[in-house]
Amino acid sequence: MLRRYTRLRSYTRPHPFRLKPRRGVIHDPEYRAWIHTQPCLVRGETCRWVEMHHVGRPRSDDKGVPLCAWLHRTGPDAVTSIGQRRFEERFQI
Numbered sequence: 001m002l003r004r005y006t007r008l009r010s011y012t013r014p015h016p017f018r019l020k021p022r023r024g025v026i027h028d029p030e031y032r033a034w035i036h037t038q039p040c041l042v043r044g045e046t047c048r049w050v051e052m053h054h055v056g057r058p059r060s061d062d063k064g065v066p067l068c069a070w071l072h073r074t075g076p077d078a079v080t081s082i083g084q085r086r087f088e089e090r091f092q093i
Contacts, residue, residue, distance in 0.1 A: 026060035040068040042091050053079060 035052045039045055047068035055063045073080045079087040087093070 023058060025058050026062050028061040032061050032064070035064055035066045038066040040071065041065050041093065042071050043068060055084075 032052055036050050038050065040047050040050060047070075049069035050066050051069055051072045052061070052064040053067045053072050054060070055065060067079065071078055075081075077087070077090060082090070
């Protein structure tokens with residue numbers, strides 16, 4: 001057992017770099033613009049306000065699906081209100 005203040009303990013520090021690079025968020029403005037032209041995933045119609053809902057983590061643009069604003073964030077059955085799992089069960093996505 002090492003004592004509290006020994007030479008060995010003073011030199012054992014964690015590495016200042018990561019061994020694996022972190023997965024970052026992917027920003028894709030072309031895909032995001034294309035999503036806004038698509039119909040709503042649930043309703044199947046082209047709504048006036050189609051928004052991109054990010055699925056999974058990290059919240060990258062390559063994992064986005066089109067949802068109308070009502071089902072994305074403003075309605076009572078919105079995915080931000082009831083959660084991802086209940087939303088998928090309710091609409092069988």
